[in-house]
Amino acid sequence: MQDQTLHSLLKEMTLDEKVAQLMQLATPFFEGSNEQGEITGPMAEMGVTKDTVRNCGSVLGASGAKEVRAIQEAHLKSNRLGIPLLIMADIVHGFKTIFPVPLAIGCSWDLKLAERSAEIAAYEASVSGVHVTFAPMVDLVRDPRWGRVMESTGEDPYLNSEFARAFVRGFQGKDLTSDTNRVAACVKHFAAYGAAEGGRDYNTVDMSERQLREMYLPAYKAALDEGCEMVMTAFNTVEGIPASGNKRLMRELLRTEWGFDGILISDWGAVKELIPHGVAADEREAAAKAFAAGVDIEMMTVCYVNHLKELIVNNEVSEELLDEAVLRILALKKKLGLFENPHRGTDEHGEHEVIMSEPHRAVAKKLAAKSCVLLKNNNVLPLQSGKKVALIGPFAQSGDILGPWSWKGSREVAVQLYDGLKGRMTSDKLSVAKGCGVETGTHEELQEALDIAAHADVLVLALGEKSDMSGEAGSRSDIRLPEVQRELIAAIRRIGKPIVTVLFNGRPLDLRDVAEQSDAIIEAWFPGTEGGHAVADLLLGDVNPSGKLTMSFPHSVGQVPVYYNCFNTGRPQGAPDAQVRYVSQYLDVPNEALYPFGFGLSYTTFHFGEPVLSNPVLKAGESIKISVLVTNTGERQGEETVQLYVRDMAGDVVRPLKELKAFEKAVLAPGETKKIIFSIKEDQLRYYHSDLTFTSDPGTFTVFVGPDSVNVKEATFELVK
Incomplete structure (x- = not known):
């Protein structure tokens, strides 16, 4: 269909x-669904009629080629003008081949692999009849109490923006x-959903516009610059107004300033x-305010x-605005080719060939391994061949990964x-016991674990959170492992054998107790369908860990929010002329994270040389090069993520202590040295002034160069304008 044809329609x-095109209903409302379109119970309470469903514009949650085809065919028979439905669903990190959660994908620092994961998710979803995914979620996150941090790629606006672009390209x-x-x-979720007060889901967000623009908006803008077709409003307030009714945010910033002309959905x-x-x-x-927004x-x-x-008839709302909204919806249907082929991509036969195929699972396995972060290793990993291993914990034999x-x-x-x-591993070298459940345990479970531990050389503890302990509505005030798991670690530790802890979870945790009692820690997150294979590869040394944190781990929940790109104070801790007490600090824990942004160990070691600048002066319209020699000083091949940070030493407003500006991944053989070269231009140093x-x-x-945000070497330059 041509644009003129859309206007004619x-x-x-x-x-x-027209109004019904603006409604999205869940699958059970529709004829042809597996629930047979019965509008009963809560659905009837909504006041939805068959006429409403007949004219509805989109479906939420339908999938499966057979069901989607049946819904679309039934709808086209009943819709007077034959306008097809848009089929939308939450395909966040995989359809049926599940990849690691997005926070884990962020820790891979691998944009190409992230894009490939989204491409695979799109392929599996499309053959199952899905047209639109509610992803990527690009909310910047600093508070691990908020369960939805697992949907984000972390605490840095630049890195989040790069992943936002990669996911959009993939989808x-x-x-x-x-x-x-x-x-x-x-x-x-537009906008700033990740800044909910107290880390409590759906809660208030209140911040300066400068902070909003500098930290929280860039990733949304990056997704739109990459061509993202739709935007979803956030549940939270922005400057005292809920996002879904925030005219300034949606009409003025999103539509007018940014020029977004796609669909905005609540x-x-x-x-x-x-x-x-x-x-x-x-x-x-509510209708009037949301529509006006x-x-x-x-x-x-x-x-x-x-x-x-009624609002339109009474001239309280413009029908012209309604026409614009309907045209945006029709335009996406046209772009997807639904007027010509309402069953776009839907393929029952293809489902069997495409979904969970071996190539897809291979990518899931690779991404899972690259997403895991080695947080600690006292020469325990990789596991030595011939050692007897006791695998203990609620996630030893759990599919909740x-x-x-x-x-x-x-x-x-x-x-x-x-x-x-x-x-x-041979059966005589591997034993397994549950030890306890995720939140509860029995004496018998603990005793079984102690028994097998007594006869092993190395103890691998598989611990973590159930999946419903994070995600939407998964906020927690205590982000330690559940008490029963902490008791399990303590009991196992008394045996005196080396302990390797593998964590399955959706947020940064308070790991002080775990770190003290473990000889090695692997943060595996929720690694997805191939998680067991990927983590086994890391434990046994077939894959060398390369993941780097994109969200800081606190010493204590009392530090939260703790993040690397924070501001300095007038009384910074450690200043040369500072008094010991009267500085900005905690008396009982450090100011810094336990495991900072960008941190992650390897089975080899790397040495960074001093950064060398091509010119100590940067002029507008020019660039300077920052080069650094990185050497693999260990005995096996490894991949290092070389990170470049910048600090503006005196700004119009206070500037972050460090800001990530670039990164590059380098694969180095033992003894190999590579020169990594970064380029900095004036436009990378811009920020929002007062x-x-x-x-x-x-x-x-x-400028700071190093393997993470703390262990860096630095140099200085002058910007001349």
């Missing part, structure tokens, strides 16, 4: 039909019209939630359907850690 639509490809193996992406129920937020008295006012699609509430027509957003993933299919090791102008300051800058 719009003219044929009644007001009711959408170069041409959604011709490439039916891709899906449209929807970046979320999160589940967020339009009606304007009422409990306290900015709308009823559903009618620019929300095109209302997900799973009926404020628009019940009240938008996919994470809370693995919608279509199967725990039964997920490779458990024991199975990953069992295929590589008057919100985006510019740079002449003066002194410090």
Whole structure:
């Protein structure tokens, strides 16, 4: 269909039909679904009629080629104008082949592999009938109490932006019209959802506009610059106004300033939630405010359907704005080719060939291994051949390693850690015991673990969180391992054997006790379908760990939020002229993270030379080169992520102590040296000033180069304008 044809179609639509295009309902509402379209119970309470469903614009949560085809066919028979449905779903880090959670993917620092994971997820989803995924989630995160940190790639705006671009490229490809193996992406949650107070989900967000623009907005903008088709509103407030009713945020910033002309969709129920937020008295006012703010699609509430027509008839809302919203929805349907082929990509036969294929699982395994972070190693890993290993813990034989957003993933299919090791070790060298559950345990379970530990050489503890302990609505005030697991570590430690702790979880944890009692720690996160194989490869040394943290681990939850790119104070700890007490510090824990941003060990060692600048002066319109020699000083090949940070030493406003500006991965053979060269230009030094102008300051800058945000070597240059 041509654009003019869309306008012609719009003219044929009644007001009711146009309003209904703005509604998104879950799968059970529709004829042809596995639930047979029965509108009963809670669905009936919403006041949804068959006429509403007949004119509805999009479906939430349908998948499976057979079901989606049946829903679409039934809809096209009943819809007066034959307008196809958009099928949308949460394909966050894999469809059925589940990749590591996004926070783990971030720790790979591998943009190409991240893009490939999104491409595979799109392929599996598209053959199952999905057109749109509610991903990527690019919220910047600093508070591990918030369960949804597992959906983000971390605490740095630059790195989050790079991953946002990679995920959008992977989901959408170069041409959604011709490439039916891709899906449209929807970046979320706009905006600043990751800054919820107290790390409590759905909670208030309040910050300066300068902070919002500098730290929290860049990743959303990067996704849109990459061509992301949709944006989802956040549940939180922004400057005292819920995002879904925030006209300044959506109309002025997103639409006018950034020029976004794609679809803006609410999160589940967020339009009606304007009422409990306290900015709308009823559903009618909620509809008026959300629509005025620019929300095109209302997900799973009926404020628009019940009240938008009346608001238009009474001239309280412009029908012209309604037409613009409908045209945006129709335009995406056109771009996806749904008017010509409503069953775009849907392929029952292809499902069997594509989903969970060996090539897809191979990528999942590779990404899982690269996402794991070696946090500690006192020469225990890799496990030595011939040693007797006791595998103990609630995650030793658990399929709960996919994470809370693995919608279509199967725990039964997920490779458990024991199975990953069992295929590589003889039965006399590997024993297994549960030890305890995730949150509870018995004396018998503990005794069994102690018994096998007594006859082993090395003890591998598989510990962590259940998947529902993180993710949406998974906020926790105590981010230590559950007490029963801490007791298990203490009991095992008394045996006196080396302990390797492998963690399966969705957030940075308070690991003080674990670190003190473990000889080695691998942060495996929720590693996905191939997790058991990937972690086994790391434990046995077939793969050398290369992951680096993209979110800091605190010494204590009392430090939270703790992040690397923080501001200095007027009384910084460690200043040459500072008094011992009267500085910004805790009396009981360090200021710094236990494991900082960018940190991760290897089975080899690397030496960094001093950074060398091509010129001590940087002029506008030019660039300077920063080079550093990196040498593998160990005995095996390894991959190092070389990180470049910059600090503006005197700004118009306080500047972060360090800001990541570039990184490069280097694979080095034993004894090999490589020169890594970075380039810095003036535009990389710009930031939002007190008057919100985006510019740079002449003066002194410090560059830092190293394997993480703490262990760095530095040099200085002057910016001259």
